[in-house]
Amino acid sequence: MNHDQTSDRSFVIVGGGLAGARAAEGIRAEGFAGRVVIVAAEDEIPYIRPPLSKEYLQGKAGRDTVFVHPADWYDQQNIDVLRGRTASVLSPRTHELTLDGGEVLRYDKLLLATGAASRRYPGQGAGLAGVHHLRTIGESEALREALRTGSRRVVIVGAGWIGLEVAAAARGYGNEVTVLGRESVPLNLIVGDEVGAVFGELHRANGVDLRMSTGVADIVGDGTGVTGVVLDTGEVVPADVVVVGIGAVPNIGLAAEAGLAVDNGIVTDAAFRTSAADVYAVGDVANVFHPVLGHRIRIEHWANAENAGAAAGRSMAGAEVSYAEIPYFYTDQFxxxxxxxxxxxxxxxxxxxxxxxxxxxxxxxxxxxxxxxxxxxxxxxxxxxxxxxxxxxxxxxxxxxxxxxxxxxxxxxxxxxx
Ligand SMILES: Cc1cc2nc3c(=O)[nH]c(=O)nc-3n(C[C@H](O)[C@H](O)[C@H](O)COP(=O)(O)OP(=O)(O)OC[C@H]3O[C@@H](n4cnc5c(N)ncnc54)[C@H](O)[C@@H]3O)c2cc1C
Structure with a gap:
């Protein structure tokens, strides 16, 4: 504690997700009394994403349940959250961060907690009305609007965690749901055939038309929006709503353009230090050396943003950190x-x-x-x-x-x- 109490110093966090919020908390918990700024591209205070494909999407939890802290917590902690502001240029040599609009923030230490973005469907059909991706609270709300009538034909591209969770939510509203998965068994790349089959059975038992070993050739529509998904066999699966759940890509742009080492995410040591002096990275965007494994891992899970985020903040504020938590995640489906x-x-x-x-x-x-x-x-x-x-x-x-x-x-x- 109390490693760095010089109050004219400034720590800047890029990214107002869970990792960014927990880092700010970790910085203060470690006794840093200087300026703490979170630059948050979204027009929200930090929130968690798991409910966006579960209870929030299902309409079972209110908006207030997703925020990491209430708005006044940031005031009490003297943490500035610059909402709706995007960091556009990082200059490690001069210790400066330029925001959209040209404003320049000088930093003593900076954390990149820019997270990941949902992988967009690569074809033209991705832009049709009725085609959804799911990463933000706004996207969850738009999808909930589309699902809640309960009378739609919903086709989900991707049988990963988010695809399956959305399938459960969509069925919960009573929609007709088809899930298209490339693998032979859902989730088998992560949990193997035997356990993956449990998830397959669960969805089939709940009325989902789960089609595995199925490739998608195109998403098609007419003047009003999406009408179907074309399989690589030529078959067209009719759809009123299409949800694309084909993974996420780390937001490495800022780091890469600044010349930081990037390799499947921003490369850091076990204390979240990047290749640039005084620049740290954590959360979905960071590929962090794990001392038990002896190599780096990049983890796209809530618990990592939660725990590693706080640890990165403490590390910035001067604590000795060697992050060695065992990766953890959860899901709820039906x-x-x-x-x-x-x-x-x-x-x-x-x-x-x-x-x-x-x-x-x-x-x-x-x-x-x-x-x-x-x-x-x-x-x-x-x-x-x-x-x-x-x-x-x-x-x-x-x-x-x-x-x-x-x-x-x-x-x-x-x-x-x-
Ligand atoms: C729908 C959904 C459901 C999930 N469910 C689960 C689950 O059940 N269990 C689980 O373990 N994990 C789950 N996850 C994963 C978990 O939410 C993520 O691991 C976690 O959000 C990562 O937090 P983060 O802060 O690193 O990144 P993010 O949450 O992605 O936050 C990063 C923030 O940085 C902002 N940003 C990016 N670039 C800039 C910039 N240049 N300037 C300013 N701001 C910028 C982004 O807009 C974003 O708001 C889910 C994810 C999603 C999308």
Whole structure:
């Protein structure tokens, strides 16, 4: 604490998302008393995105529930949020940031928390009325408007997390829903065929027409808007609403143009320092060295923005930081709730061990490499994710039968057996 209390110093955060907001909080928590400015391209105070494809899209949560802090919190903390302002040029040599309109902010330290943007559908049809992408609160509101009549033919391009969550919301309103996925099983690149199939079954059981191993050739429309999605077989799937959920791309433009090292995101060390002096990066946009893995990872998940954001702020304010959290994310779809913790890049060759009942969608899946748990996913089983993380951290070798045995408490598994 109290590393940097020189009040004439100025810290600038580019990006008013969750990572930016938590960084500002971390800076203040570490005792920095100088100026803190958040430059936020969106015309909103920082908000979280997970509800935008879940309870907010479903109309079950109000607008006030998505904000990281109420507006007056920023005043109390003496944090300036410049809403609707975009940073256009970063000059690390002179420690200056130019905003749209030409205003120049001088900084002592600067954080890039510019996040990611949804990957746009590359064809011309992306611009048709009725074609939606989903990243911002405004886009969630527009999509909710389109879904809530409940009588539309909704086609979702992409069977990833956001595509599947939107499918659940769209069905919840009573729409006819088709999901088009390129892979053979939804999410199989992340969770494998066996667990991915659970999500497939869930959607089919809830009336979604889930079409896997399906490529999209075009999105087509008439003078009034979208009318359908053309598959690469030539078949046209009729649509009143199309949602494109084909991933996100990190907003690296500012960093790349400033000459910072960029490689699948802005490259940083475990304290979020980029290749430029006094410039840090965190959240979806940052590819951060992970001391446990021994290489960099870029994580597009809420918990990373939340926790790494705060850690980056503390690092800027002078704390010793070596960020080593285990990646975590969650989803809610229909009556399925899931939490996942682990190292996605270690699961590729790992064996899957199931504890519980896959068919009943109530289980914990473990990914095991060299008899060690490298990731775990609890589905409709609660208050266990901390224990799953402890197992991963313990690096203890565990027999697969014991891992699968529900009679043995998770907390007893990390005790070595030999
Ligand atoms: C619909 C949706 C649902 C999600 N659901 C989940 C979930 O269930 N679980 C989960 O773990 N994760 C989920 N995520 C991912 C999670 O929301 C992100 O990981 C998180 O938002 C990343 O936070 P961030 O602050 O790094 O970036 P962002 O949230 O992208 O914020 C970055 C901000 O910076 C602004 N910006 C960019 N460039 C500039 C500039 N030059 N000047 C000024 N401002 C700029 C952007 O406009 C944006 O507001 C979801 C994401 C979406 C879109």
């Amino acid at each position: 009556d399925l709730g899931m939490e996942y913790s682990g190292y996605a890049d270690l699961v590729q060759d790992a064996a899957v061990v199931i504890r519980g009942d896959l068919a009943a969608r109530e289980f914990i899946a473990f990914w095991v490499a060299d008899s060690r748990v490298v990731a775990g996913m609890n589905v409709n089983v609660w208050d266990v994710n901390q224990a799953v993380q402890d197992l991963i951290r313990s690096r203890v070798r565990i027999d697969a039968d014991r891992l699968a045995d529900e009679k043995i408490a998770l907390t007893d598994l990390s005790a070595p057996t030999d």
